[in-house]
Amino acid sequence: MSQIVLARVDDRLIHGQVMTAWLQYTDGNHIVIIDNGTAQDSFLQTVMKMSVPQGIAFSVFDETAGAEFLQKDHGNEKLLLLAKTPATYLHLVEAGVQLQEIIIGGMGAAAQRTKLYKNISASEEERQIFKKLLDQGIQVKVQIVPTDKATNVAGLLE
Incomplete structure (x- = not known):
C-alpha cells in the first residue's frame, strides 16, 4: 500500500535539499508535486524532471487531480508530496486526503507575509490555514532539512 512519507511546503518545490536530504531520510521513491500553476507549465515540469534522480518516479498534479x-x-x-503553499494541503485535507504531518521547509518573504520563524514568512491567511490544519489533528512543523530540530508551528501562532 502506498504511503505518504513527507508532505512539505516549499515555494521552490524541487531543489537540492529535497533531492538529497529528504529523499534519503524518507526512503521515498515517488515525488508528487501538487500545484495548479506547475501543473499547467510543461516546460517547468520538464526542467524539474531532469533534476529527479534516476529510479525516482515524478508526477505533477493540480489540486483536484492530486487529491484524486x-x-x-x-x-x-x-x-514525497511537495506544494508551494499551505493552502494546497488544506484543499487536500478538505477533499479527504489523510495527512499526519506537514513540514514547512521554505516560505520566503512576499507581499502580505511577515516573519513566522527565522527565514520562514507567512501571511495572516496562511497562519489561519495552519490553525485549521492543526485543528484537524495534523502536526505542522518547521524543519528545513531532516537533521534540523523541528519547531512546532502551533507554538509560533500563539
Missing part, C-alpha cells in the same frame, strides 16, 4: 491521485493505492510507493 492520493486517495488511491499506488502499491509500494513512498510518496
